[in-house]
Amino acid sequence: MTSVDFDAGAEATPRSSKVVLGFSDYARYLIAVVFVGFSLFPFYIVLSTSLKSESDIFAWPPVWLFDVTWDNYFSALFVFGGTGVLPFLINSLIITALSTLLAVGLGSMVAYGLTRFRVVGGSHIFFFILSTRFAPPVAFVVPIFLMIREAGLLDTHLALILIYTSMNLSLVVWIIRGFFEAIPIEIEEAAQIDGYSRLQIFRKVALPLVKPGLITTSILSAILSWNEFLIATVMTQNTAATLPVYLAGFSGSMGLEWGPFMAVGAMAVLPIMIFTLVLQRHLVRGLTFGAVR
Amino acid sequence: MAQVQLQDVHKIYPDGTKAVRALNLEIQSGEFLCVLGPSGCGKSTTLRMIAGLEEVSSGIIEVDGQDIVGTPARERDIAMVFENYALYPHLNVFDNIAMPLVARRTAKPEIRERVERIAGTMGICEHLTKRPSKLSGGQRQRVSLARAMIRSPKMFLMDEPLGHLEEYLRIELRREIRALHEATGGTTFYITHDQEEAAAVSDRIAVMTDGVLQQVGTMADLIDRPVNRFVAEFVGEPPISMFNDVAVANGQIRLGDYSVALPPALNRAVDASPPVSVGVRPGKFSIDDAEAEGLSAIAQSVQLMGEWAAILCDTPAGPATALAAKSELPSEGARVKLNPDPEGLLLFNKNGRNIVSAEV
Numbered sequence: 029m030t031s032v033d034f035d036a037g038a039e040a041t042p043r044s045s046k047v048v049l050g051f052s053d054y055a056r057y058l059i060a061v062v063f064v065g066f067s068l069f070p071f072y073i074v075l076s077t078s079l080k081s082e083s084d085i086f087a088w089p090p091v092w093l094f095d096v097t098w099d100n101y102f103s104a105l106f107v108f109g110g111t112g113v114l115p116f117l118i119n120s121l122i123i124t125a126l127s128t129l130l131a132v133g134l135g136s137m138v139a140y141g142l143t144r145f146r147v148v149g150g151s152h153i154f155f156f157i158l159s160t161r162f163a164p165p166v167a168f169v170v171p172i173f174l175m176i177r178e179a180g181l182l183d184t185h186l187a188l189i190l191i192y193t194s195m196n197l198s199l200v201v202w203i204i205r206g207f208f209e210a211i212p213i214e215i216e217e218a219a220q221i222d223g224y225s226r227l228q229i230f231r232k233v234a235l236p237l238v239k240p241g242l243i244t245t246s247i248l249s250a251i252l253s254w255n256e257f258l259i260a261t262v263m264t265q266n267t268a269a270t271l272p273v274y275l276a277g278f279s280g281s282m283g284l285e286w287g288p289f290m291a292v293g294a295m296a297v298l299p300i301m302i303f304t305l306v307l308q309r310h311l312v313r314g315l316t317f318g319a320v321r
Numbered sequence: 322m323a324q325v326q327l328q329d330v331h332k333i334y335p336d337g338t339k340a341v342r343a344l345n346l347e348i349q350s351g352e353f354l355c356v357l358g359p360s361g362c363g364k365s366t367t368l369r370m371i372a373g374l375e376e377v378s379s380g381i382i383e384v385d386g387q388d389i390v391g392t393p394a395r396e397r398d399i400a401m402v403f404e405n406y407a408l409y410p411h412l413n414v415f416d417n418i419a420m421p422l423v424a425r426r427t428a429k430p431e432i433r434e435r436v437e438r439i440a441g442t443m444g445i446c447e448h449l450t451k452r453p454s455k456l457s458g459g460q461r462q463r464v465s466l467a468r469a470m471i472r473s474p475k476m477f478l479m480d481e482p483l484g485h486l487e488e489y490l491r492i493e494l495r496r497e498i499r500a501l502h503e504a505t506g507g508t509t510f511y512i513t514h515d516q517e518e519a520a521a522v523s524d525r526i527a528v529m530t531d532g533v534l535q536q537v538g539t540m541a542d543l544i545d546r547p548v549n550r551f552v553a554e555f556v557g558e559p560p561i562s563m564f565n566d567v568a569v570a571n572g573q574i575r576l577g578d579y580s581v582a583l584p585p586a587l588n589r590a591v592d593a594s595p596p597v598s599v600g601v602r603p604g605k606f607s608i609d610d611a612e613a614e615g616l617s618a619i620a621q622s623v624q625l626m627g628e629w630a631a632i633l634c635d636t637p638a639g640p641a642t643a644l645a646a647k648s649e650l651p652s653e654g655a656r657v658k659l660n661p662d663p664e665g666l667l668l669f670n671k672n673g674r675n676i677v678s679a680e681v
Contacts, residue, residue: 214407217374220394221401222468223424236411 071297078290085286100287104295113292116274120254121299123185123270127192128249132242134193135200140230142201143208144216154205157198165195169262176263185268191259196249203248207241208234243307254300271296323384323475323508324350325371330380332366332532340366342532344380348476353502353509354537355523357516359555363532364512365480371510372478373397384475395424400469404481406461408453408468414440415449418467425472435471442501443467459490466494470501476508483518491515495522516540516556528552544602550673553600559624559631561600561667562641574599574666577637579616584663587677594676596668603631605665606643608657615658616641620651634659 076094077085078101084094105112138157142150172191181187211234219229235242257272264273275296278289325348332341341363348354356364369375371382373394381388389397400421408417415436416423422432440446443463453461462482469477482498483491499522502509513519519526520540527537528551536548540556547553553561568575572588576599583591609615618634618641630650632643636659643659651657668676 212405212407214403214405215409217372217394218401218403218407218468219409219420220374221372221397221399222421223395224420225395228424233409233411239411 074290074293077286078294082287100291104288104291113274113295116269116271119268120270123188124250124253127189127253128246130193131196131200131249132246135197136204139201139204140208140234143205157201161198165258169259173262183264183267187263188260188268192253196252199248200245203245204238204241207238211237240311243311247304247307250303251300326383328381330382331378332370333378340532344534346527346534348508348510350508351506353522353524355511355513355519355526356529357513357519357526358529360514362529364529368478368480368510368512372399372401398475400472400474400477402465402469402479402482404484406465408461408464410453413450413452414464417464418471420468421472439467439471458486462486473505476510479511481512498522528555548675548678550669553667557602559603559642561602563598563600564638565598566638567596567599569596577616581661581663587666587668590676594670596676597671598669600667601661602665603642603644605662607660608643608645608651609660611656611658613658615660618657618659620653620655620657623650623653
């Protein structure tokens with residue numbers, strides 16, 4: 029492995045102000061624009077509908093220019109169901125945050141232990157951990173429901189935190205494992221000789237070096253927990269219900285209130301989007317550059 | 322500063338590879354010992370066993386009389402320099418150097434003072450706030466050396482520290498390593514495959530191959546009194562000329578078309594242990610005119626190395642290498658006579674042992 033000399037690279041390809049675009053470049057951009065537009069269109073509908081008045085929502089042909097109104101958000105937050113969306117938003121935040129923290133924390137420990145110590149049947153354990161995700165979650169819903177009921181955890185935050193943690197754990201272990209294996213072992217040996225214990229090496233050397241892996245798995249775990257519907261709807265009714273559960277119940281209980289419905293949808297996207305964008309900034313590649321050689 | 326003793330140390334890897342066999346070695350307090358050997362000879366494994374990074378299969382490693390087998394690496398009070406530097410990429414140079422002190426909960430002001438002092442010694446003061454990735458190879462190894470030198474450990478272990486560096490940096494850094502060793506007075510265990518480097522930095526050199534220690538001694542010992550053919554052929558630049566077609570009779574040894582009278586000491590040893598091969602160091606040949614007495618040779622190639630040149634010759638006894646001063650070089654293809662110095666003959670028996678040391 030060699031370190032990348034950024035200065036030399038910049039010199040070799042001088043930044044020219046005149047970039048000539050060929051036909052293939054235009055074709056590439058066109059395809060990209062079409063794809064992005066296709067993907068973002070539903071989100072555009074959610075956002076625009078949430079900001080429209082009732083008459084604009086049902087106008088045909090659809091109105092593209094309209095007077096922005098925040099009424100739908102007001103209704104969603106404070107009017108519906110007496111309490112509005114807020115408790116469910118908070119439930120989702122608590123459950124997503126804790127299960128992500130637990131999954132990434134425990135998962136990185138598992139991955140580190142299995143990559144650094146000679147464990148009998150280590151690779152089988154890795155395979156077993158991944159195999160817990162082979163079957164569709166719906167196959168486990170009934171047994172898990174019974175277990176949760178017996179434990180007296182129905183409709184509690186803890187139930188969902190535990191289930192999501194165990195579901196995301198396998199993902200975290202598998203992704204982080206590759207990051208740990210990429211750390212040159214000499215760095216940890218140097219730390220051993222410098223006087224650090226295994227736990228200190230894990231905390232002060234190994235974890236900082238797999239930061240990109242921790243961030244990637246945090247984002248993935250958070251998205252999966254945030255959007256999970258099936259298990260949430262079975263395990264919770266009210267106290268611990270998450271946003272997807274609330275959203276699904278929306279149409280049923282109140283007819284089709286499209287405006288507030290879309291407002292809740294927009295609010296459901298926002299936290300996870302902010303979380304991802306913030307973390308992504310720290311997703312620097314090549315953190316181990318310059319460690320060896 | 323510590324005296325280290327390895328007693329009958331073996332290392333067998335789980336796959337059955339015998340990396341180190343029956344190793345007995347003593348490193349004196351304050352000594353700079355180099356281990357020299359081809360790659361895969363077990364020298365790195367030996368160092369890693371002393372460091373505590375590799376378990377010992379059997380045997381004892383004593384430091385100042387105390388067995389340290391089983392002691393974790395972090396409690397062995399050692400410092401190590403790795404071939405690939407092994408700096409912490411997420412920390413800047415200052416924090417890299419400070420790591421051993423931080424682990425021992427040294428007070429902040431003292432850490433700052435000591436890091437700055439050692440950075441001054443190593444000439445890396447202006448890089449203290451940089452990440453290792455921004456440094457050149459030579460600078461990285463200086464940081465790694467500074468990290469090792471920040472404490473006064475019982476011993477320094479260096480695993481081919483200059484292996485990845487360019488020639489001019491190697492020469493510069495090995496002088497500094499030697500100076501640092503003398504300044505700290507520590508015991509240093511240094512691994513290299515470069516014999517010139519070994520000769521430049523060390524007090525004594527241990528030669529290993531196939532997991533077995535061959536000989537420990539000064540460079541002069543290894544050149545003039547190699548215990549066996551491996552040491553004779555591995556050590557010495559340009560390499561020794563080895564002749565396998567050897568006949569001894571009446572106190573004379575026959576090399577191709579020429580006979581040399583054996584000195585009395587060698588002559589006595591010949592009877593006890595009949596030699597099958599004879600080695601002559603390039604410097605022990607004198608090159609004479611074609612008319613003179615000596616082993617007939619044709620100078621095939623003349624390789625100038627500064628003030629001296631290695632003359633690669635063909636002789637009736639086999640290929641030979643001789644040294645000639647730059648001022649009196651034979652032309653390529655010239656017929657010459659090679660005259661070996663009888664005192665410089667190295668005779669080896671059928672087991673490859675030097676017949677002089679074989680008796681001991």
